[in-house]
Amino acid sequence: MQLEAKLATAVPARLALPEQGTMELKWRVADLAVLQPWMKGNVKVAGGLEGAAKGKFLPENRLEMAGDVTLTGGNLHWQKPEGEGTMALKDASFKWSWQGDTLRGSVGLTLAEFGQARGSFTLPVPAAFPVSPDPHGAVSAALSGRVQEQGVLSAFMPGLVQETHGRVDVDLEVGGVWQEPRLHGKLQLSQAGATCPQPASP
Numbered sequence: 001m002q003l004e005a006k007l008a009t010a011v012p013a014r015l016a017l018p019e020q021g022t023m024e025l026k027w028r029v030a031d032l033a034v035l036q037p038w039m040k041g042n043v044k045v046a047g048g049l050e051g052a053a054k055g056k057f058l059p060e061n062r063l064e065m066a067g068d069v070t071l072t073g074g075n076l077h078w079q080k081p082e083g084e085g086t087m088a089l090k091d092a093s094f095k096w097s098w099q100g101d102t103l104r105g106s107v108g109l110t111l112a113e114f115g116q117a118r119g120s121f122t123l124p125v126p127a128a129f130p131v132s133p134d135p136h137g138a139v140s141a142a143l144s145g146r147v148q149e150q151g152v153l154s155a156f157m158p159g160l161v162q163e164t165h166g167r168v169d170v171d172l173e174v175g176g177v178w179q180e181p182r183l184h185g186k187l188q189l190s191q192a193g194a195t196c197p198q199p200a201s202p
Contacts, residue, residue: 002028009057017129019059025067026052032074047074047089055098062128064099088112098127101134109145117145117170124178139181141174 009021029049053067074089090112096105103125110116124137147168172185 002030017061017063018057021057022055023057023065024052024054045074045076048072060128061130062126064127066095066097066099068096069094087114098125101126101137103127111147113148115145115147115167117143117147119143119145121174133178135177135179137178139174139176139178143170143172145170 004026006024007021008023009018011018011020027050032045032047032049049069049071051067051069053065055063055065057063071089071092074092076087076089088111089109091108091110093108094105095107096103098104101124103123104121106118106120108116108118119142121141123139123141124134125131126134147170167190169186169188169190172183172187174181174183176182
């Protein structure tokens with residue numbers, strides 16, 4: 001993993017956020033295989049992760065920041081009864097901005113042959129430390145997409161199911177306030193099927 005950080009401020013160094021200045025962060029994970037110890041079942045992940053963030057410090061422990069994270073050359077590999085399954089992540093990105101009283105962001109995922117998904121969110125989280133969401137602030141989020149499932153679930157649940165397939169359509173929205181969010185929309189599974197192993201004979 002590579003990490004580069006730049007900090008510029010005219011305020012003398014101390015154990016607190018400066019009241020003025022700028023910051024810049026860049027990071028890169030060349031091989032996502034380092035995440036393998038946290039993956040469940042027979043799933044293996046490959047590819048690289050890059051990200052950057054820029055911002056500035058403001059008085060009263062406030063700040064403004066924006067950044068993005070991109071997955072490059074991503075692939076998922078899992079074991080199926082007939083051999084190894086592979087899912088190519090054609091495009092995966094996460095962009096965000098944090099300023100004023102709000103944290104905003106968007107996510108995008110495109111699978112080479114298995115579908116795509118897009119999402120966005122706006123959260124009432126003031127850009128200040130310590131971080132303290134506004135319990136009465138408005139929440140807004142949306143997720144939509146279509147994904148073709150071809151055996152990934154069986155990799156995460158070995159022994160429970162041997163083969164899975166189907167199409168998942170998602171169109172969800174979240175509203176309300178932080179303290180009482182409201183979820184509405186649809187999550188539809190179609191053309192689905194699964195094969196479960198036969199129980200052992202007594």
